[in-house]
Amino acid sequence: MFETEEARRARHRQEDLARLRGLRPIDDDFMRCIFRDNIPLAQFVLRILTNIEDLTVTELETQKDLKRLVGSRSLCLDCYATDSTGKKYDLEIQRSSRGAGAHRARFHSGAMDIENLDAGQDFEDLPDTYTIFITEADVLGKGLPCYTIERTILATGEPFNDGSHILYVNGSYRDDTEIGKLMHDFSCTDPNQMKFPLLEEITRYYKETQEGVAYMCKAFEEVRDESRAEGMQEEKISNVKALMNNLSFTAKQAMDALSIPAEDQAKYAAML
Numbered sequence: 541m542f543e544t545e546e547a548r549r550a551r552h553r554q555e556d557l558a559r560l561r562g563l564r565p566i567d568d569d570f571m572r573c574i575f576r577d578n579i580p581l582a583q584f585v586l587r588i589l590t591n592i593e594d595l596t597v598t599e600l601e602t603q604k605d606l607k608r609l610v611g612s613r614s615l616c617l618d619c620y621a622t623d624s625t626g627k628k629y630d631l632e633i634q635r636s637s638r639g640a641g642a643h644r645a646r647f648h649s650g651a652m653d654i655e656n657l658d659a660g661q662d663f664e665d666l667p668d669t670y671t672i673f674i675t676e677a678d679v680l681g682k683g684l685p686c687y688t689i690e691r692t693i694l695a696t697g698e699p700f701n702d703g704s705h706i707l708y709v710n711g712s713y714r715d716d717t718e719i720g721k722l723m724h725d726f727s728c729t730d731p732n733q734m735k736f737p738l739l740e741e742i743t744r745y746y747k748e749t750q751e752g753v754a755y756m757c758k759a760f761e762e763v764r765d766e767s768r769a770e771g772m773q774e775e776k777i778s779n780v781k782a783l784m785n786n787l788s789f790t791a792k793q794a795m796d797a798l799s800i801p802a803e804d805q806a807k808y809a810a811m812l
Contacts, residue, residue, distance in 0.1 A: 668703040
């Protein structure tokens with residue numbers, strides 16, 4: 541049955557509203573929205589997770605891209621913060637335990653080191669870094685609210701003090717401590733059930749106010765547009781490969797035959 545553009549938009553609107561009602565702060569798409577330009581929230585959460593009571597966030601960026609080594613794997617950080625002493629914080633939401641392995645934490649920590657040391661700087665200029673994974677399940681399985689991992693000297697048991705800190709936060713942990721209440725709020729879909737006013741307020745904004753709901757629906761639409769564009773791109777690449785394999789076309793001949801604009805051909809050639 542043919543669906544008009546108006547009907548499609550109305551259907552998407554209802555789907556988006558239903559999806560929005562079910563979102564929680566521990567869902568990465570929603571997390572990036574509630575932390576966007578929200579230094580007080582980032583500071584509040586980081587103080588609880590690190591136990592640094594006077595931590596003062598001075599800079600905050602969501603979806604921070606890191607790639608300073610040519611040819612290395614790029615990395616997009618969920619929430620990247622700097623405090624008043626220059627320490628750096630990477631706050632990651634990883635609902636799936638698969639996405640929070642030890643090697644991934646090591647890569648995140650190393651990427652922040654590369655990002656924060658310029659040519660000519662002394663290695664001692666590296667700031668302390670905190671790589672923090674919040675996972676829906678207890679990844680390390682010991683029932684603790686938070687696991688802090690730091691390098692130690694095995695022969696003596698003393699800390700190595702290289703300034704690198706990795707934290708795994710157990711999103712399933714619940715009690716009346718600050719971290720227990722925070723993890724409760726991170727799993728709430730209803731702001732009325734949240735324990736911390738700061739999280740309740742920002743969650744309510746994106747779920748219940750006209751401006752917040754409009755922002756979220758626009759974000760959902762942009763994701764759909766990107767998905768459609770990626771699908772069309774993949775189809776074109778498949779067609780180029782088919783012409784090359786079946787008719788022995790060169791890549792350029794195949795792209796010309798498919799009317800791929802000359803300015804886009806280098807991009808497609810790199811993806812073959």
